[in-house]
Amino acid sequence: MAREESGEHRASARPALVSTGVVSGRQGFDWWTQMVSRTVMPVSVASEHADRFKGMATALELTGTEVSAYSFSPMSARRTHTHIRRSDLESYFLFLVHGSPIGLEQRRNNTLLKAGDMAVFDSSQPLECEFQDHGRASRVTLMRLPRSVLPLPGDGMDRLVATPLSVRAGSGALLTSFLAGFRANATQENLPELQRLGAAGLELAATLLAAHLDTSPALPVETRRTVLLARINAFIDQNLPDPDLSPATVAAHHHISVRLLHLMFRQEPETVAAAIRRRRLERGRADLADPRLRHRTIAETAARWGYRHPADFSRAFRRAHGISPSDYRHLAQSAD
Incomplete structure (x- = not known):
C-alpha cells in the first residue's frame, strides 16, 4: 500500500x-x-x-x-x-x-x-x-x-x-467540465490559478443550484459576474483555433458590449486580447513539446491555434520565449 x-x-x-x-x-x-x-x-x-x-x-x-x-x-x-x-x-x-x-x-x-x-x-x-x-x-x-x-x-x-x-448546458455544463478536469488541474496548474479556479467553481455551483431552486435573481451581483466570466473563459478556450476570435466576437456571443467585457477583465491579470494570445501560445508550445506530434509542421501547429500566418506565430513565440518554435521543439523533444 x-x-x-x-x-x-x-x-x-x-x-x-x-x-x-x-x-x-x-x-x-x-x-x-x-x-x-x-x-x-x-x-x-x-x-x-x-x-x-x-x-x-x-x-x-x-x-x-x-x-x-x-x-x-x-x-x-x-x-x-x-x-x-x-x-x-x-x-x-x-x-x-x-x-x-x-x-x-x-x-x-x-x-x-x-x-x-x-x-x-x-x-x-x-x-x-x-x-x-x-x-x-x-x-x-x-x-x-x-x-x-x-x-x-x-x-x-x-x-x-x-x-x-x-x-447539459449553461453553468451545469461548465461545472461538469471543471469537476471532470480536477485531477489534472490539481497537479498542473499554478497555485494562484488554482485559487481562481476554486472560486469560479464555487460560484458556478451556487448558480447551478439557484437555477434549480428558481432563485437566480437573489444571487449576489459578484456571483453572477464570476459565473459570466467563467463562461467567457470557457468560450475563449473552446474557440482558440478560430482566427477570428477577438474581444468583439467574445462580447457578441455573450450578448454584452465590448466595453462591458473590458470592464469585467479589469480585475483579471490580463486583458481579453492578451488572454487569447497567451492561451494560443501555451497550446502551441504544448504541441511542440509533444513527441506524438513531431510529424506536424510549424505551420500546421500555428494554424491549429488560430494563426493565419506561420510567421505571426513564430514572431509571437520568439517574443514570449526567446527562441524560435523549431528550436524549442528540438530542445524539448531531445530532452525526453
Whole structure:
C-alpha cells in the first residue's frame, strides 16, 4: 500500500493537496474507511470487496471549498444521526459520477445516478449511498459547499438533495467540465490559478443550484459576474483555433458590449486580447513539446491555434520565449 500526503505543513495561503497511491486489500480498506471519515465526513462503510479492495484519492483545499476525486471498489456508505453528532461540517456536497452507477437516498429522495450525472447531498442529514458493482471502479468528484458561503434557502435545498441536476448546458455544463478536469488541474496548474479556479467553481455551483431552486435573481451581483466570466473563459478556450476570435466576437456571443467585457477583465491579470494570445501560445508550445506530434509542421501547429500566418506565430513565440518554435521543439523533444 502506498500513501502520500502533502500540505499539512504548508502556509495557509497555499492549497493543501492530499493524494494516495493505490491502496489495496483488507489493510487498504481499513485505511480507506478512516480516510473517508476524516477527509469527507464520518460514515459507516461496508464492501463485499474488502479483502481485495482498491482505491485512489486526490483532494485539494481551496479558498472557501475543497474538491476531491475518488476511484474505488464497489462499497456502500451510511451516515446516521450518531455520525452527524460526532462531526458535521454543515455543508452540502456536490458530486459528479464518472464510473459505475450510484444509488443515493436522503430526505426520502431516492435516485440512481449514472456516469455524467450530478447531484447534491447534505452533511447534516442522514443518508445512504450505494456504489454499485458494474464491472468497473466507482469514480466520483466531490465539491464541498459550506452553508456559510452558499447564498441559498435551506428549505429549498432540502427538496433538492438526492435528485439529479440538469448539467447539459449553461453553468451545469461548465461545472461538469471543471469537476471532470480536477485531477489534472490539481497537479498542473499554478497555485494562484488554482485559487481562481476554486472560486469560479464555487460560484458556478451556487448558480447551478439557484437555477434549480428558481432563485437566480437573489444571487449576489459578484456571483453572477464570476459565473459570466467563467463562461467567457470557457468560450475563449473552446474557440482558440478560430482566427477570428477577438474581444468583439467574445462580447457578441455573450450578448454584452465590448466595453462591458473590458470592464469585467479589469480585475483579471490580463486583458481579453492578451488572454487569447497567451492561451494560443501555451497550446502551441504544448504541441511542440509533444513527441506524438513531431510529424506536424510549424505551420500546421500555428494554424491549429488560430494563426493565419506561420510567421505571426513564430514572431509571437520568439517574443514570449526567446527562441524560435523549431528550436524549442528540438530542445524539448531531445530532452525526453
